[in-house]
Amino acid sequence: MRLRTFSMGGVHPDENKLTSEIKTVPAAIPVQAVFPLSQHIGAPAKPVVARGDKVKVGTMIAEAGGFVSAPIFSSVSGTVLKIDNAIDATGYLKPSIIIKVEGDEWEESINRSDILETLENHPELTPEIIVERVKNAGITGMGGAGFPTFIKLCPPPTAKAECVIINGVECEPYITADYRLMMEHADEILVGLELLMKAAKVNKGYIGIEDNKPAAIQLFVEKTKEREDIEIVPLAKKYPQGGEKQLVDAVIKRQVPAPPAIPVNVGAIVQNVGTAFAVYEAVMKNKPLFERYTTVTGKKIANPGNFLVRMGTPMIQLIDACGGLPEGNNKVLAGGPMMGRALTSIEVPVCKGTNCVTVISGDEAVRKVPQPCIRCAKCVSVCPMGLEPYLLATVSEMHLWDKAEDEQITSCIECGSCMFTCPAHRSLLDNIRLGKSTVMGIIKARNAKK
Secondary structure, three states, rough: OOOOOOOOOOOOOOOOOOOOOOOOOOOOOEEEEEEEEOOOOOOEEEEEOOOOOOEEOOOOEEEEEOOOOEEOOOOOOOOEEEHHHHEEEOOOOOEEEEEEEEOOOOOOOOOOOOOOOOOHHHOOHHHHHHHHHHHHHOOOOOOOOOEEHHHHOOOOOOOOEEEEEOOOOOOOOOHHHHHHHHHHHHHHHHHHHHHHHHHHOOEEEEEEEEOOOOOHHHHHHOOOOOOOEEEEEEEEOOOOOOOHHHHHHHHHHHOOOOOOOOOOHOOOEEEEEHHHHOOOOOOOOOOOOEEEEEEEEHHHHHEEEEEEEEOOOOOHHHHHOOOOOOOOOOEEEOOOOOOOOOOOOOOOOOOOOOOEEEEEEHHHHHOOOOOOOOOOHHHHHHHHOOOOHHHHHHHOOOOOOHHHOEEEEEEHOOOOHHHHOOOOOHHHHHHHHHHHHHHHHHHHHHHHHO
16 A cells, blocks of 8 residues: 655654544533633624523524624533633633533534435535534534634635545544544435535545554444545554645645645645534535544543543543543643643633643653754754745744744744754744744734734
8 A cells, every 4th residue: 555645844753642443422511611702713703691590401602793704503501600710721821611510402503413414415505504614613624723614614705626635644642532433424415525625616526544543443444345436545653744735735746835825725625524524414404513533541540541532621620530630740731742832721711723732741741951052954854835934933933023924934834843853852842832923913914913
């Protein structure tokens, strides 16, 4: 079997897929749920409920706050306690809706049956109807930055979609939520892909899966063996293959230019497997996005696992369900060890983009002391975007924003490959993230004046 991969950079961190063969179970419903209004790229959602309002599972509690935005739905039934600031995974206070949980009453419009709905049985589903249902269900990217999904399905006039690529790579160490979703809901994911293809008006779909998931590859190959419109693409193990631009390169051998270019500029629309599943549930079951597959893991966690989690659930509840925090030093990450963010509090809620809670323990939880750069250029050789991370980190540290912009800092995908491979243990990614966000703010302000 010939394995494809992307053409530039990449690293091979230890996989540590401790939970790959642990079946997903529903997480307990929280006593109180917190819903930050910023769970996606773009404008925060606007509350449509007030203190004292009663809500059900699936009730809209916040509407989209602009074109690039997405509504938020309650994952619980109960009473709105307040609309207040609460800490989210970024460590900052964000406007949030806080709900006291009372029972588990669902909106009657949601189809809760397990019967598989197929596109052939729903000829009424035009591309426009599919896009509208995806938009109204609050679906955002489930594996990355949380970009509203409906916008990807409506490319600008200057770009034409030719295919939909489903990201089943899950190259980040520790995380197995997507793998379990693929093994447990392959049929729904395939219908979700068909819906995405119809919405995007394309006739070709791909599913990229790394070869450390042979059972998933075999399962999807078997289910699509009679189809010419869907191709399963086995990929070599290499991080960050799950990045949009890297996946497009690996699957269809096209390189996406620097920002503001996006994959559709070279004909591809990329969606995560979790997004495809959410699209199926939204379009076929009238179920908005309010729960997701999440891995809770760590080498010293007593009982790591995969959970179907209601959004708004505090992460401490998931950690406690796995045996609690181990003794000694611990660092809790929202996400995996490469791109995840260290939490300032484990009371923060699970949101649309929370694919994993990783507990790093012992010596691994403590950063090594950074040393002077030895000019080895390892960070340059592993950068999947062809950048010079040592330079970007230095100019960011020195606040040389014009130089950072000239050196294409906005092209950084924040994968952490540079920091992972640095023998001097320098905080490359931390400085680059600061520089990137600052430069993007400068560019946004500059464009606003035009």
